[in-house]
Amino acid sequence: MDTTSAEAAQVVAFLQQGLSQRAVAAQLNLSQFAISRVYRRFLETGAFNRRPRTSRQRCTSERDDRFIVSTSLRNRHLTGVDVQQELRRVRGVTVSEWTVRRRLKEDNLTPKRPATGPKLTAGHRQARLQFAREHLNWSIDQWRSVLFTDECRMCLHGSDRRGRVYRRPGERFAQCCFAETVAYGGGSCMMWAGISLEGKTELVFVPGGRGGGLTAERYITDILTDHVVPYGGFIGESFVLMHDNARCHTSRNTQQFLVDVGIRTMDWPALSPDMNPIEHLWDELKRRVRARNPAPLTVDELKAALVQEWDGIRQVTVKKLIRSMKNRMQAVIRARGGNTKY
Template sequence: MHYSLFSKVLFVFIISVQYIHGVRRFLSVTETARAVQQLEDGHTQREVARRFGVSCSVISRLWTRFQTCHTYSRLPGQGRSRITSARQDRYLRTLALRNRQYTARALEHAFNGATGVHVSDQTIRNRLHEHGLRACRPARGPVLTPQHRVNRLRFARSHVNWQARHWSQVLFTDESRFHISTCDRRVRVWRQTGERYAQCNIVQHDRFGGGSVMVWGGICIQGRTELVVVNGGSVNAARYNNDILHPVVRPFAGAIGHDFILMHDNARPHTTRITRQYLDRETIEVMEWPARSPDLNPIEHVWDLISRRIAGRNTAPQTIQQLTQALLQEWMAIPQYMIRRLIISMRNRCRECITARGGTTSY
């Protein structure tokens, strides 16, 4: 007897907990009108509550309100009053916009000190959510001084009206280093609560990369250069001239014609005296490129695409030789129409740079 009574009580408790956490606590005006119509048709409050997925108390309150006031909407003054006024909410929004990197706790202290109204950090989040502000990871970009912005803006304004026929004469080049072991934070895992540090949910990588390969490449609308693997260190002025400019860039420039333009950044090997003398001797025109502008160089997207394709392979490269072979294969496997589309986007890149007043763009 006692066992059956205990079982009934336990069953009612479980059902109550599931009911409280699994149903809504309010209905919209349209749903309220439908619920009232069903009550007037003779359905019980329990049946209506089950159909709309709310508790019986919700149906009871709206039915009482309708019989008393003949309205479907909530009466003014119902619910807990807000501790902050509309003016204080606007001040909180302004405070968050002026201090973008403040945490909710820091905004709480600043708001309490300025207004004298003590609110919790969760209230701060709720008010900012109402204004469409949410905490997100910031975008990353290079450090830009005022002079960098001026140079970027000047470049964008002078090239924003270039058409595809103008960009077709430009060879975009750059060096990039690829590591065997990388962790770009893009890989996601399916896990349950409390399994963050389970062995199956940990992506292991070497902090120092476990070995790397430096490569150089160039792209244009008509094609691309061969991928040059720089063995044994980084690129210096002598290697840049002997291994890249003379055997790769010079023949490519001859194939394009007299209007050929070389684009390379302001790295030290590109601006040394011997490099400039060689380019002048070979009559190769060099595009004046603003410093710290990787977002304006379309080849950066090619490097990112190659990195993604290598990371997505069924068997990741384990040695320098395997990584080098994978880089050469993926470089040649990139469709030319993707490269063309990246270079055609230079007009939009310049427009965004002008809009940002020389600042970082979304590219």
């Protein structure tokens, strides 16, 4: 255990007063070896400070360190081995991959799991940026008339990959540390719903299996007619439907039906799930279902659990998500149309 200069001065003072090393060690809560070492150092140097140490010479120069950092910053997806090989190829310096990782850590660059998002082209970014600028100054009353809708699929044995396991070195493949998977998630169900500041719609399940899926015909009869049109009457004349660019949403039959019933739609940019607040509600719904004990064992039990948890989500949670639209638009503008933290 290293001692400070003040502790070393106390050790020397007590020993010069005639106390034994054992008594000084007990009084200062130090080991007897530390007391002996401090006093021997004082007799040799006449000082209380530790002798200066010679540090190990670095195997990379300052230019090498700057090259390592700049190479990693130019391409954040390079591994330590990739940067090591680039350093050897360009500068002719051979070091271990652990040296490269230490140099990066000295500059506060540590490996993390990357955030994910849809692949955006220049056209996608431009459309997202234009939409964000047009709706940046929308008031909460304007967002009040919008019904945000979306479809989502949940597997019976799915995983959000957030789970962690505590294990010791060498226990990676121990049976108690495995996260077991089931082929095709053990079955799944597809659902549709909509949210607004005034409330949320019922949870609608889309038929699956052979001949299933959300077609334009099913979208019109099972969702638009039964849920969106009545909800539009609840909101009033300012009602606006927000749905994405799925084929069943953009088909000619769907567009013509919306014109016939007088429902306006929002010109939503493609590949923009981060701007739709219902995405966070899907995440909340899935967390609640996965936390149930006992967990659903069949698809029918899964559907029942989804309906129960959906009905249990309070409207204050929905309002909080929709009130974040201004922040979402600001995030898209800051990202110049790119993916955001939402």
